[in-house]
Amino acid sequence: MRNFIKKITHPFLKLGLKLFYLKPRKYCYENICIKVHPDVFPPHLTFSTKILLDFIKPLNLKGKTFLELGCGSGIISLLASKKGAIVTATDINRTALNYLDKNAAKNNLLVTIIFSDLFESIPNSTFDYIIINPPYYPKKPKNIKENAWFCGEHFEYFEKLFSQLQDVECKNVFMILSEDCNIEKIKSISNRNNFYLSNIQTIKNNFEANYIFKIVMK
Numbered sequence: 001m002r003n004f005i006k007k008i009t010h011p012f013l014k015l016g017l018k019l020f021y022l023k024p025r026k027y028c029y030e031n032i033c034i035k036v037h038p039d040v041f042p043p044h045l046t047f048s049t050k051i052l053l054d055f056i057k058p059l060n061l062k063g064k065t066f067l068e069l070g071c072g073s074g075i076i077s078l079l080a081s082k083k084g085a086i087v088t089a090t091d092i093n094r095t096a097l098n099y100l101d102k103n104a105a106k107n108n109l110l111v112t113i114i115f116s117d118l119f120e121s122i123p124n125s126t127f128d129y130i131i132i133n134p135p136y137y138p139k140k141p142k143n144i145k146e147n148a149w150f151c152g153e154h155f156e157y158f159e160k161l162f163s164q165l166q167d168v169e170c171k172n173v174f175m176i177l178s179e180d181c182n183i184e185k186i187k188s189i190s191n192r193n194n195f196y197l198s199n200i201q202t203i204k205n206n207f208e209a210n211y212i213f214k215i216v217m218k
């Protein structure tokens with residue numbers, strides 16, 4: 001996914017990408033069309049969002065409570081809502097949340113939108129499903145946009161995530177990771193917090209392998 005962007009080294013391609021993300025861009029999935037602000041994680045040219053959309057598409061979500069933790073564009077939340085789920089979408093990127101609000105209205109879909117640093121401001125701690133597409137590069141984010149990519153020099157995002165997850169009741173917590181990240185390190189943090197990552201799907205393309213993990217309490 002992000003690897004794809006990293007592997008684009010040709011200056012023209014680089015410039016093309018930069019120009020592409022200068023203004024809000026349309027993205028559609030299953031007749032849900034949204035506008036994505038340049039400061040928000042782009043589902044267009046990355047793989048992970050589409051993989052998660054394809055993953056939740058066949059699930060029976062009718063009447064289920066569904067949390068997208070770190071929703072970015074919110075396209076996954078909107079699909080879940082379209083499938084009848086009771087959806088909460090959270091992020092620390094206010095632009096993402098404002099755009100999601102407008103995109104939900106345009107698509108006549110209902111999503112509860114909450115500004116929250118991980119689980120900190122989410123009033124409910126019980127969900128049927130939680131979906132996470134985390135930032136995973138070990139670097140300190142310099143701005144809000146970079147929170148989509150960087151998890152902190154010492155994997156602070158994951159330290160906090162697994163620590164907070166202990167107080168959350170959910171049997172179906174799914175997280176996507178790419179071969180491009182330090183999966184062993186993330187597994188060790190989960191392990192230390194009494195969870196293990198169970199690989200339930202591997203999706204490979206010409207650029208990279210992505211893994212959907214179920215986060216299971218030991």
Ligand SMILES: C[S@@+](CC[C@H](N)C(=O)[O-])C[C@H]1O[C@@H](n2cnc3c(N)ncnc32)[C@H](O)[C@@H]1O
Pocket residue numbers: 041043048049052068069070071072073074076090091092093096116117118132133134135144147148149157
């Ligand atoms: C890789 S993007 C995924 C976006 C979306 N879920 C998707 O699959 O397209 C990660 C998202 O997590 C958000 N994020 C990063 N740190 C967060 C935190 N501490 N609390 C909530 N959201 C966070 C980012 O702002 C970004 O929108």
